[in-house]
Amino acid sequence: MPADTGHYVVVSKSLSSFFAGIAAAAATAALAASAAADPAPPIVASAVPPIAPPLAMVALWIYVTLLMAGGLAGFIKAGSRISLVTSALSAALLALCATGIIKPFYIAKIILAVLAVVFGARYWKSSKFMPSGLILLFSVVVLAVLVADR
Numbered sequence: 001m002p003a004d005t006g007h008y009v010v011v012s013k014s015l016s017s018f019f020a021g022i023a024a025a026a027a028t029a030a031l032a033a034s035a036a037a038d039p040a041p042p043i044v045a046s047a048v049p050p051i052a053p054p055l056a057m058v059a060l061w062i063y064v065t066l067l068m069a070g071g072l073a074g075f076i077k078a079g080s081r082i083s084l085v086t087s088a089l090s091a092a093l094l095a096l097c098a099t100g101i102i103k104p105f106y107i108a109k110i111i112l113a114v115l116a117v118v119f120g121a122r123y124w125k126s127s128k129f130m131p132s133g134l135i136l137l138f139s140v141v142v143l144a145v146l147v148a149d150r
Contacts, residue, residue, distance in 0.1 A: 056149040060098045060108060063142040067091045067115075070131055090115060112143040 071087020
């Protein structure tokens, strides 16, 4: 009898491994079916979106620098305090927009449009390219870059 018992154990182990294999295959199929029915959630971009595209940021920072340099040049050359104060105020507001402190970013476009109108009026009145015509040109170009890049 002991020989029959050994044979029974081998058959029993074979059947149990066979059913375990079927159960594992069924579990894999169920997992695949649930994954196909319920796709993974979409990958979310960075939690903090960029403030502006790189080209717009570069153009804006160059404009802020030129605006401050122009105000300082107007103060040194002509003694115009209003030139220094308004350029510093405008540059500070644009810098705050560029760093993301002032949100939304389209406020920078509004500030640039106002500056373009102011310098356009000054250019129209004086017909001198320096400094109002040059700053008008810079304002329009940077505004165009910001509008095109957004």
